[in-house]
Amino acid sequence: MEQEKTLNEILEEILELLQNKKYGKARDLLLKNNSVDIAEILEDIMGELDVEIAVIVFRTLPKNVSVEVFSYLPIEDQVAIINVITDKEVSYIMDELAFDDMIDVLEELPANVVDKILEKTPKDERKLINTFLNYPDTCAGSLMTPDYISLEKNMTVAEALAYIKKEGMDSETVYTCYVKDRGRTLLGIVSLRTLVIADDDLCISEFMHTDFISVNVYDDQEEVSDIFKKYGFLAVPVVDKENRLVGIITVDDILDVIEEETTEDFERMAGVIDSSDKEYLDMSVWHHVKNRIPWLFLLMCSYVITGGIIASFEDVLSKVISLVAYLPMLMGTGGNSGSQSATLIIRGMSLDEIDLSDFGKVMWKEIRVSTIVGIILSSLNFVRICWLDGQGSMIALTVCSSMLVIVIAAKVIGSMLPMLAKKVGIDPALMASPMIASLTDMVSVITYFLMASVLLGI
Amino acid sequence: MEQEKTLNEILEEILELLQNKKYGKARDLLLKNNSVDIAEILEDIMGELDVEIAVIVFRTLPKNVSVEVFSYLPIEDQVAIINVITDKEVSYIMDELAFDDMIDVLEELPANVVDKILEKTPKDERKLINTFLNYPDTCAGSLMTPDYISLEKNMTVAEALAYIKKEGMDSETVYTCYVKDRGRTLLGIVSLRTLVIADDDLCISEFMHTDFISVNVYDDQEEVSDIFKKYGFLAVPVVDKENRLVGIITVDDILDVIEEETTEDFERMAGVIDSSDKEYLDMSVWHHVKNRIPWLFLLMCSYVITGGIIASFEDVLSKVISLVAYLPMLMGTGGNSGSQSATLIIRGMSLDEIDLSDFGKVMWKEIRVSTIVGIILSSLNFVRICWLDGQGSMIALTVCSSMLVIVIAAKVIGSMLPMLAKKVGIDPALMASPMIASLTDMVSVITYFLMASVLLGI
Numbered sequence: 001m002e003q004e005k006t007l008n009e010i011l012e013e014i015l016e017l018l019q020n021k022k023y024g025k026a027r028d029l030l031l032k033n034n035s036v037d038i039a040e041i042l043e044d045i046m047g048e049l050d051v052e053i054a055v056i057v058f059r060t061l062p063k064n065v066s067v068e069v070f071s072y073l074p075i076e077d078q079v080a081i082i083n084v085i086t087d088k089e090v091s092y093i094m095d096e097l098a099f100d101d102m103i104d105v106l107e108e109l110p111a112n113v114v115d116k117i118l119e120k121t122p123k124d125e126r127k128l129i130n131t132f133l134n135y136p137d138t139c140a141g142s143l144m145t146p147d148y149i150s151l152e153k154n155m156t157v158a159e160a161l162a163y164i165k166k167e168g169m170d171s172e173t174v175y176t177c178y179v180k181d182r183g184r185t186l187l188g189i190v191s192l193r194t195l196v197i198a199d200d201d202l203c204i205s206e207f208m209h210t211d212f213i214s215v216n217v218y219d220d221q222e223e224v225s226d227i228f229k230k231y232g233f234l235a236v237p238v239v240d241k242e243n244r245l246v247g248i249i250t251v252d253d254i255l256d257v258i259e260e261e262t263t264e265d266f267e268r269m270a271g272v273i274d275s276s277d278k279e280y281l282d283m284s285v286w287h288h289v290k291n292r293i294p295w296l297f298l299l300m301c302s303y304v305i306t307g308g309i310i311a312s313f314e315d316v317l318s319k320v321i322s323l324v325a326y327l328p329m330l331m332g333t334g335g336n337s338g339s340q341s342a343t344l345i346i347r348g349m350s351l352d353e354i355d356l357s358d359f360g361k362v363m364w365k366e367i368r369v370s371t372i373v374g375i376i377l378s379s380l381n382f383v384r385i386c387w388l389d390g391q392g393s394m395i396a397l398t399v400c401s402s403m404l405v406i407v408i409a410a411k412v413i414g415s416m417l418p419m420l421a422k423k424v425g426i427d428p429a430l431m432a433s434p435m436i437a438s439l440t441d442m443v444s445v446i447t448y449f450l451m452a453s454v455l456l457g458i
Numbered sequence: 459m460e461q462e463k464t465l466n467e468i469l470e471e472i473l474e475l476l477q478n479k480k481y482g483k484a485r486d487l488l489l490k491n492n493s494v495d496i497a498e499i500l501e502d503i504m505g506e507l508d509v510e511i512a513v514i515v516f517r518t519l520p521k522n523v524s525v526e527v528f529s530y531l532p533i534e535d536q537v538a539i540i541n542v543i544t545d546k547e548v549s550y551i552m553d554e555l556a557f558d559d560m561i562d563v564l565e566e567l568p569a570n571v572v573d574k575i576l577e578k579t580p581k582d583e584r585k586l587i588n589t590f591l592n593y594p595d596t597c598a599g600s601l602m603t604p605d606y607i608s609l610e611k612n613m614t615v616a617e618a619l620a621y622i623k624k625e626g627m628d629s630e631t632v633y634t635c636y637v638k639d640r641g642r643t644l645l646g647i648v649s650l651r652t653l654v655i656a657d658d659d660l661c662i663s664e665f666m667h668t669d670f671i672s673v674n675v676y677d678d679q680e681e682v683s684d685i686f687k688k689y690g691f692l693a694v695p696v697v698d699k700e701n702r703l704v705g706i707i708t709v710d711d712i713l714d715v716i717e718e719e720t721t722e723d724f725e726r727m728a729g730v731i732d733s734s735d736k737e738y739l740d741m742s743v744w745h746h747v748k749n750r751i752p753w754l755f756l757l758m759c760s761y762v763i764t765g766g767i768i769a770s771f772e773d774v775l776s777k778v779i780s781l782v783a784y785l786p787m788l789m790g791t792g793g794n795s796g797s798q799s800a801t802l803i804i805r806g807m808s809l810d811e812i813d814l815s816d817f818g819k820v821m822w823k824e825i826r827v828s829t830i831v832g833i834i835l836s837s838l839n840f841v842r843i844c845w846l847d848g849q850g851s852m853i854a855l856t857v858c859s860s861m862l863v864i865v866i867a868a869k870v871i872g873s874m875l876p877m878l879a880k881k882v883g884i885d886p887a888l889m890a891s892p893m894i895a896s897l898t899d900m901v902s903v904i905t906y907f908l909m910a911s912v913l914l915g916i
Contacts, residue, residue: 034669034671036688036689161654164654164655165654165655174651174654175633175650175651175692192633192650192651192654193632193633193650196619196622196623196632196650196654197622197623211492213492228713229713229714229717230494231494232710232713234633234692234709251692251709252690254713255686255687255690255712255713255716256687258713258716259687259809262720263805263809265724266723266724266727266801266804266805267801267802267805269724269801270797270798270800270801270802270891271794271797271798272798272801272802279806279809279811279812280802280803280806280811280812280820280823281806281811281812281816281819281820281823285823285826285827285830286830288823288827289827289830289831289834292795292798292827292831293831293834293835295794295798296791296794296795296798296831296835297835297838299790299791299794300787300790300791300835300838300839303786303787303790303791304787304842304846306786306787306790307783307784307786307787308783310782310783310785310786311780311783314779314780314782314783317779317782318776318779321772321775321776321779322769322772324768324772324775324782324785325765325766325768325769325772326765327768327782327785327786328761328764328765328768328785328789328899328903329758329761329762329764329765331786331789331790332757332758332761332764332789332895332896332899333754333757333758333761335793335892335895336729336753336754336757336892336895337750337754339728339729339891339892340728340729340730340750340753340754342728343724343725343727343728343730344725344728344730344738345738346724347721347724347725348737348738348739351717351721351737353737353738353739354738354739358739361739362738362739365738365739365743365746368743369743369746369747369750372743372744372747373747373750373751373754376747376751377751377754377755377758380755380758381758384762388762433728433797433891434793434794434797437790437793437794437895438790441786441790445786
């Protein structure tokens with residue numbers, strides 16, 4: 001928190017310096033921070049002033065710092081900078097960036113700009129870049145980097161350490177090293193920790209781990225992040241169909257994946273469709289409208305049915321108009337009960353705590369839980385309706401027995417729907433609150449009016 | 459996925475072997491897997507059969523494997539094992555466990571068992587353990603381990619590497635080393651990567667990083683995980699009030715924290731209170747009831763007000779009974795619109811993309827978005843009500859103008875409430891769907907009936 005404040009204060013000072021065109025002083029102030037913080041300040045400058053001024057500041061930074069700062073900027077700011085700086089500056093940055101960061105930038109640039117950049121790269125690297133650009137956005141291939149340390153199995157520890165000393169600077173991580181055969185098949189894994197601890201003249205093949213875990217280049221990023229969570233790795237090797245090592249994924253990139261996947265879950269559970277990675281404030285009003293209208297419209301349509309049901313019970317209603325006053329409570333409690341169950345099941349499934357084979361167990365648990373919850377809420381209501389509202393006991397009985405049925409139905413629907421969705425290959429997160437609420441509203445209305453017709457004899 | 463299947467098959471086989479009391483064969487089959495997977499299988503055995511049998515299997519494992527497997531078991535299974543095995547076995551496991559894993563187990567054991575274990579530990583370690591046990595559950599102190607590599611600033615690279623070779627085996631991580639002065643104040647940080655790459659006779663103090671970032675022992679775990687996400691660290695040093703280094707936190711523990719915090723957010727947003735770390739299926743029916751009743755009850759109470767409002771408009775209703783058919787749609791759409799905004803804002807704030815100082819910007823954006831969304835939904839409804847339902851245009855106008863007001867109000871409330879909550883120090887996640895839905899339901903009912911009284915002249 002304290003640190004955050006200081007960053008904001010620095011930003012204020014720098015903005016003032018920039019508005020007075022004191023670029024040198026702004027740079028000196030900026031350089032007192034580490035690259036991650038410089039990137040954050042630069043990002044804020046681009047938000048508060050404009051890209052041109054941010055680029056002027058960016059250009060005043062020493063070359064090595066500027067590349068590091070660049071790598072920490074959000075992708076849209078990177079693209080904005082690339083579009084303004086000279087070709088020479090672009091190719092310097094591209095050369096110096098870590099391979100996976102470069103791919104991320106290239107993916108967002110227009111095709112003609114990418115072509116211009118690729119023209120200047122050696123043929124071998126161009127081919128590699130094109131392969132990487134072709135991996136789908138959310139698969140292991142799009143997260144990996146080809147910059148890793150590969151050792152040979154007949155190297156000694158001393159030779160391996162000497163090799164790392166020579167090659168290590170350009171690698172994404174040196175903490176896990178990979179041993180391949182001539183055909184690029186992965187044979188084993190050696191951690192730098194064991195290398196440092198081992199005797200100098202031991203041979204790599206004698207102590208490398210051969211029961212390593214690897215992912216396929218087309219595995220979904222969610223599966224990859226599950227592996228990191230389960231095993232606590234710092235890096236994981238990525239292999240192609242022929243089991244050849246093509247790259248590695250490091251844990252820092254997984255933190256971003258987890259964040260992205262969680263945001264997607266949250267948004268889907270609230271009925272927001274979002275295909276871009278843009279932040280809330282950076283998104284245009286129209287983009288927000290486009291993200292929110294589809295589900296709102298779809299759910300609204302479901303209320304045509306609910307409305308129709310009510311209309312068909314109009315004579316019941318007109319006879320006991322006071323029934324209407326309890327309708328929102330029944331619908332609301334139904335919706336809330338359903339979302340509780342749906343959220344628990346959705347989260348449980350995404351953490352692999354609940355499996356499709358647990359369907360029976362979940363149902364049985366929800367039926368018991370909802371019966372108890374329903375009885376408690378109904379009893380409280382009965383007292384309230386008779387005493388506080390002064391209604392007849394038959395009306396109270398109608399409301400309360402409906403409440404019990406609705407809570408049970410809502411919890412069963414709420415837990416069942418996400419599991420069924422998973423079964424047929426739809427993201428369970430789409431079956432959360434809004435969807436469940438619409439369905440339980442229908443159930444609530446039907447239950448309530450049927451109960452009324454029967455119990456009140458209308 | 460393929461791997462998962464194999465694990466399940468292995469489990470089936472092992473269960474069969476165990477039921478036939480072929481423990482030796484079960485162990486051999488088990489030992490073909492790595493420790494993480496053995497732990498998973500053991501966990502399933504405890505679920506499917508019982509603890510006693512799992513302990514028999516656990517005891518057949520070689521000692522070094524058994525400790526590793528133990529460290530990967532969920533805490534409740536660890537406690538179950540501790541309660542069954544002999545004191546000698548307990549102290550062997552406690553000796554061999556990583557310090558932070560040991561603390562996690564001790565925290566869950568009853569006080570008398572802890573005392574018995576501590577009796578046998580040397581006085582110094584006992585003091586350290588007691589300090590660690592006293593850190594609150596969700597602060598940096600409860601995540602850290604005191605097992606790190608500390609170097610001295612006048613060591614050469616060769617000396618440092620030799621020291622790591624000697625001491626490295628017991629450390630949680632050797633990839634970041636810490637340089638302290640006599641008073642245990644942290645002076646700088648050296649990564650193993652730079653050590654391996656550097657010249658042998660360079661002095662540590664010449665190239666250690668002195669602009670490192672540390673966290674305080676009482677910092678909340680959420681702040682700590684934000685630092686890992688921002689900087690991509692593998693480990694972070696933890697200091698006390700006097701700036702003395704007391705431990706380090708490693709990235710693998712942060713993955714667990716992120717998962718825990720996300721689950722908490724999801725649950726709070728669905729109105730579920732959960733103080734335990736238990737999985738859905740492991741939780742008793744009563745525990746589930748206890749977690750869900752409070753919010754359901756609270757929200758139900760809010761409908762007493764909504765019901766009261768409706769009751770006060772009973773004469774309006776009795777005159778135009780067909781108005782009731784549109785009430786669920788208006789309430790539902792209001793609730794859904796509100797949750798969309800609330801979710802986006804809550805997530806935005808938890809990712810630090812939205813700040814309290816953005817209040818004005820957010821309001822202005824939501825007002826514009828909701829006006830457009832409201833106009834689109836209202837127009838579609840107008841057509842539907844006049845044409846499909848065959849209602850008069852004044853009723854259509856009542857419903858549609860209410861819809862516009864309700865959508866705008868819901869989105870403003872939905873975005874405002876989480877920010878206000880944060881301002882006064884309440885978790886914004888509590889202001890999500892259920893809370894927003896109850897509030898917007900009130901607004902919907904009032905708006906709708908007021909519109910009806912005015913437009914229909916009742």
